[in-house]
Amino acid sequence: MGTKLDARSPGAGYLGAMAAEKLDVTFCQVKPIGDLCMRPSWKQHGTVTGRYSAGDPNLMNVPAWLRKMYEAPKGWKLVGADYSAVELWVVAIYTQSLNLLEALRSGDVHRNNCENLFKISFEAILRESVSTELLWSGDRSDPRNSHASLREEEFTLVEVNPKKFRLDLHIAPGPRYNAAIAAYEAAWDKLQGLRTRAKGFVFAGNYRGGAGMILNKMLPFAPEMTLYDIIALQEQWRALNPNIFAKPDINMDVYYRRLKTHGVGWVTGPFGRRRYWADQTVKITDVANFPIQSGAGYIVNEAMIRIGPKIKALGGHLVAQIHDAFYVMVPEDNAEQAKVVLETEMPGKYTFQDGLAGEWSFPVEAKIGQ
Secondary structure, three states: OOOOOOOHHHHHHHHHHHHHHHHHHHHHHHOOOOOOOOOOOOEEEOOOOOOOOOOOOOOOOOOHHHHHHHOOOOEEEEEEEEOOHHHHHHHHHHHHHHHHHHHHHHHHHHHHHHHHOHHHHHHHHHHHHHHHHOOOOOOOOOOOOEEEOOHHHHHHEEEEEEEEEEEEEOOOOHHHHHHHHHHHHHHHHHHHHHHHHHHHHHHHHHHOOHHHHHHHHHHOOOOOHHHHHHHHHHHHHHHHOHHHHHHHHHHHHHHHHHHHOOOOOOEEEEOOOOOOOOOOOOOOHHHHHHHHHHHHHHHHHHHHHHHHHHHHHHHOOEEEEOOOOOEEEEHHHHHHHHHHHHHHHHOOOOOOOOOOOEEEEEEEEEEEEE
């Protein structure tokens, strides 16, 4: 378990071909209507959480990199906007997890979670990468290797924003300069790998899945991880945010009391939506999942109601809602206005029926595409 599949092996080639064929059949071979536009079937009641679903093609599953193949007709622009970690915001507010809320407010929730889970500091590791012996490669016989470390006055490490650092060197270009850049970039790549690992774990771990399930979700981008690594992360995450684990247990208790009293049990989401079960086969993962997904779905659906008329007033229309993102198509002269509409209307003001008090707005990132 945890062994990386060699990209040159027949198995890897077969799996890669299967994945490519699925993408081709699902998203590329769907025939457009006469005007060459894709029009999937949108389902308002396709999920128990209240989220929209789609088919023919299922745009909900289009990978981010493949969305570039969709373009607006000449004279039009696609404008997209995506909530930033809205599910994690729902988790933090609904379960009253203050450590997660602090991470969300840090500017890069995944870096913050990474530093807390693995007990590291991005800044310290990047600084250390050029403050110790500089090795260009692992081979000490390489003449480019074993350069003296940089002194404090020879470099400046600048945190441009929570997601970006910059290394400014105050030495002349040469082998030592190049070795410092190589060491810094290697450290940065390693940190990004750890950030991705933390991001994947947190999204999977919030739904109370077992260690085996979480491991299976993480193996594609962290093939060296083991079951013991996942269990250690679960213990650390529980210590950081105990309410994320306690809330589903409380909901499960309430469910069984309702089932005994009414003959049917239910779980209520943060905005009042219920999910019912009439038997005792309910799983803790369902009880953990429903409030998060129904909460995020409510936020997205309410935003869609607000932005629809304003985009229509610009001569455009909503073309897709994919998970926590909206895509609208407008005349190109109105693209900037449409971007402003998405940025101002999507954050909203929401009051949770169950969770931390107050009105909550959620950050959005908007871009103008083709």
